[in-house]
Amino acid sequence: MSWNIDFRDKRPLYEQLVSAIEGDIISGVLSPDEMLPSVRSLATDLSINPNTIQKAYRQLEIEGYTYSVPGRGSFVKNSEGVRDMKKKEILQDLMDLVKKAKELGITDSEMIDVIKEEGKK
Amino acid sequence: MSWNIDFRDKRPLYEQLVSAIEGDIISGVLSPDEMLPSVRSLATDLSINPNTIQKAYRQLEIEGYTYSVPGRGSFVKNSEGVRDMKKKEILQDLMDLVKKAKELGITDSEMIDVIKEEGKK
DNA sequence: CCAACCGTACTATGTTGGATAGTACAGTTA
DNA sequence: TAACTGTACTATCCAACATAGTACGGTTGG
Numbered sequence: 001m002s003w004n005i006d007f008r009d010k011r012p013l014y015e016q017l018v019s020a021i022e023g024d025i026i027s028g029v030l031s032p033d034e035m036l037p038s039v040r041s042l043a044t045d046l047s048i049n050p051n052t053i054q055k056a057y058r059q060l061e062i063e064g065y066t067y068s069v070p071g072r073g074s075f076v077k078n079s080e081g082v083r084d085m086k087k088k089e090i091l092q093d094l095m096d097l098v099k100k101a102k103e104l105g106i107t108d109s110e111m112i113d114v115i116k117e118e119g120k121k
Numbered sequence: 122m123s124w125n126i127d128f129r130d131k132r133p134l135y136e137q138l139v140s141a142i143e144g145d146i147i148s149g150v151l152s153p154d155e156m157l158p159s160v161r162s163l164a165t166d167l168s169i170n171p172n173t174i175q176k177a178y179r180q181l182e183i184e185g186y187t188y189s190v191p192g193r194g195s196f197v198k199n200s201e202g203v204r205d206m207k208k209k210e211i212l213q214d215l216m217d218l219v220k221k222a223k224e225l226g227i228t229d230s231e232m233i234d235v236i237k238e239e240g241k242k
Numbered sequence: 243c244c245a246a247c248c249g250t251a252c253t254a255t256g257t258t259g260g261a262t263a264g265t266a267c268a269g270t271t272a
Numbered sequence: 273t274a275a276c277t278g279t280a281c282t283a284t285c286c287a288a289c290a291t292a293g294t295a296c297g298g299t300t301g302g
Contacts, residue, residue: 027224083225087225091227091231094232095235095239097211100211101212103148104147104204104208104211105208106208106211106212111212111215112233112236114212115229116229118216118219119220
C-alpha cells in the first residue's frame, strides 16, 4: 500500500500515483469497496502536497477505477468492466509493439519465446 | 523524409522529431552517411524554430544515431550496433508488457495470436 | 577570394504544466 | 461537538519547452 514515488522521475507525481494505484486495483491488491488512504494522510506519508493526491484521486475516478464520497473517503470501484477494459488496452499496446518489432526484423518465434519464458520463476 | 510533427501532441516537438528520425534510420529509409536536412531548412519546412531542430539533432548524436560536422551537416551514422541495440530495447519492452498482460490473466495463446496476426494484410 | 551555406552557442522572453501553500466549505461519524 | 472526510478555490514558484535574435567559425562552389 505504500506506493513507490520517484521524485527524480520525469513523469508527474500524480501520474505515477495513478499508475501505481491502478495496478493494485487491477491485480487485486486492493479489493472492491476498500477505502483508499485519505487525501491528507497519504500526502503526509508520501511527503507531497494534498492537492497532488487529490488530482490523482480525481483522475482515478474519471477513469472509472474508484468512487468518492465527500465526508467518507475514496473507494475502489466494484466494476467488472475495468479488467476487460484494461485487457483491451494491453492487447492494443501489444499490437503496436509487435508491429515495431517486426519492422526491426524480430521473428515471431523470438517473441513467442519471450512470452513462454516470462513468469517461469 | 517529411516527418510528421503534431503540435497538439503532449510530447515535445524535439522528442517527436527524434523518434521519427530514429525510426527512419532503423528501418533503413535513411542510409548510412546520408545527410539529414540542415537545421535551418528543416526548421523552415516544419515551421518550427531552428533551435528546436538543433536540440533534436544533438539528441540523435548523443544517442549514437548520427554524427555532425560543423560546416558540412548532420549525417546518419554507419553503426551496425544501432539496430541490435534497438532490438534489445524492444524485447525488453515486450517482456515488461507480457508481465503486465499475465497479471491481467491474458493467456499465452491470446498473445501469440496477436503476433501471428500482425502484418498479415 | 567570398558569398552562401553548414553546425553550434549564447541570451532573452513567453507559455504551460506540475507542484506547493494556504484557506475555506460541506458532509460524515464516533 | 470534535475530528475526520472530499472538494474547491486562489496565489505562487519552478522547470521544461519553444521561440526570437544574434553571433562565431568551418566548408564549399563559383
